[in-house]
Amino acid sequence: MKRAYLLIFTVGVLSLSMLLAAARTVHGQNFTGTVVPQSNPESPQQGTAGEGDDINDPFLAESTGPTGQSENEETPESTDIPEFIRAMSHYTLGTGDILEIEVLRHPEISGQYIINNEGNIQYEFVGDVSVADKTKDEVKNILMERLATYIIAPEVTVKIVGYNSKIVYVIGEVGAPGKIFMRGDTITVHEALMQAGLPLLSAKTTAGRVITPAQDGRAAIRKVNISKLLYDGDLRENLVMKPGDTLYVPATFLAKTMRVLQPIAAPIGTAAGTGRTVMTGF
Structure with a gap:
């Protein structure tokens, strides 16, 4: 048996050596049939391109165009990136948001x-204040105007400490699917994925969907290539999501198939390990 292995190994080594020798011989041959002219030190130097050039010279095989570029050279394709709204835009307040209001020298x-x-907050001295669909700066101006009746030159600071009114959803093959609380009036697909976790190995990243619900029941669906966005930096795929939108990252066909077969194969594997017979019902 050892002699047979040794014989097979020897034949393989000899065959590989013959192939390498043949490759070197073929590489050294000149199939063009042209002779490369040798430079003559006594002959005058050639002038500009086109004067005295040999058309059979293999070094002049590629002709240049009027701009000096090779005709076979491809011009880099320009990528037009459309403008899109960034998610960290101004934030308009809504139900459930929490405001921290501080009046200088008036902790009460x-x-x-x-x-x-x-859409209101119940504030001391002035009663209910409507703040829905307003920014924190607008709320600050309203409070300063109303408090001026009771306080001389009030200094008010308004902060948003709880973002609860605007939500988008990320479902499918991501690290942590679920709802995401927005910190702006819009959010991009890239930022939503950063918060929900990157796509799993089972994700079909070329077939993502952004689903926008409609009042008539017909949802608007936009395709998004998550692979191009994350790994190629194609910002054209960085779609803008609004409150209520859903980002769906589907699974690959192989992942879906394995999830169907796994419950069927599990009892068979258990039976194979114990030597028992399992009735599958088929």
């Missing part, structure tokens, strides 16, 4: 306030 009217279902 400073604190945190939750926006109720009516």
